[in-house]
Structure formats: structure tokens, C-alpha cells
Amino acid sequence: MEKMNHYIETYSYGLPKSLTELFESINFVKKLEKGEEIYSQGEKAESFFYLKRGKVRVYMTSENGMEKTLSIISRGAILGEAAFFDGMPRVSSASAMQKAEIVVITRQILENAFRTHPEIALELLKLQAMTIRMLSLQVDSITFRDAESRIANFLLESAEERGDNRYVFATQEEIGTAVAVSRVTASRIINEFSRQGLLSTGYGKITINNKKALEAIASKA
Structure with a gap:
């Protein structure tokens, strides 16, 4: 499959302690082999994921089969959350770049966490704002540097x-x-x-x- 060059942002920022502790405490862990797919472009998002071990590539695929890498996710970060929260089909796919472990976070798990720790909702909003800021910096980097x-x-x-x-x-x-x-x-x-x-x-x-x-x-x- 042909791949299209594009700027990649490697997400290595740390999650707030409250979110890290929550995600690390969830027992719904899935082990992945190198190249194994986590989610696919166009599918409905029933969950999002916390990367406990390894690295993950997030990418888009065009109708003619070209791939554009959007980001490389490092351990300790989340992925797939945008489609989970907005209810729209996923706009990208994700696969493991090496052996990895992900925590699967379902809507039920998150709702239970909100009931016991409502402040987590604000932390997730801050995290989304940080992602938007990083995307803006990405545009700045590719344009001006x-x-x-x-x-x-x-x-x-x-x-x-x-x-x-x-x-x-x-x-x-x-x-x-x-x-x-x-x-x-x-x-x-x-x-x-x-x-x-x-x-x-x-x-x-x-x-x-x-x-x-x-x-x-x-x-x-």
C-alpha cells in the first residue's frame, strides 16, 4: 500500500495524575502484536483506548489506498477518543507499531468514573484542548520552520x-x-x-x- 508523506506529531505529553490512575486501574486490558489493528477508519466508536505499553500509529487511508500517518502515540496517552465523544464514524485507523498493551475504555466504565470522580470530566476537557493546541503547533511547525x-x-x-x-x-x-x-x-x-x-x-x-x-x-x- 502506498504511503503519503505528512508531518507526524508524536504525542508524548503526560496525562493528569487522576486520569492515569483511573486508566491504570481498569482491568479491561488487551495485548497487541506488532501490526495488529486497534480500530478502523469509518467504524462506529464504542470505546477509546489508553496505551499502557508500546507505540501506536494513527493514519488515514484514501479511496485509492494511499496512507497518511497522522500521529505516533506513545505509552501513557489516549487514542480514539474524538469519535467516541462526538458519536461520528472514526476518521482514522490505528495499529500497533510494536508489541503493545491497551486499556479499553467503554462508555459504561467512563460513566461510572464520572459518578464517583466528577472532576475527571474536566480533566478530559482540558486534554482535548491540549490536543487542539498541539495540532495548531503542528501547523506552525510545518509552515514556518x-x-x-x-x-x-x-x-x-x-x-x-x-x-x-x-x-x-x-x-x-x-x-x-x-x-x-x-x-x-x-x-x-x-x-x-x-x-x-x-x-x-x-x-x-x-x-x-x-x-x-x-x-x-x-x-x-
């Missing part, structure tokens, strides 16, 4: 801390797709960052060596 700045920002936003190191688990092609530049351009910029000692590259993995320098590049308009 140069390729170096976008790639530096993507690396910083996507990095996972493991011990004293920070890693980005993505290929250069995936990074290019993420920031809407060609693979050749992404490779050239990443290699230049590597030459300057800002990062080290390996197959499917980048180690960030100089976070401050990348932050300076990412902040350029």
Missing part, C-alpha cells in the same frame, strides 16, 4: 530516556516522513548533526549526544 529545525524538534520530542541516554527509535526515512521532507534531505541533515557530534546513528536508532545544541536548532524560526 526550516527542515533542520523540524528534524531537531522531532528528535527531541520523540526521544526516550533510558538510563543516562536519550534514544530515538526511527529510521531516517521515517523521520523524513515525519517532518515532510525527502529521505535524502533527512539523511543529509541527520548525517550533518552526526558529524557535529550532536547525535550518533545506528540502524533504526539515534542516540542524542548534545540535547542543548539540538534545542538551539529546534528553536530557530
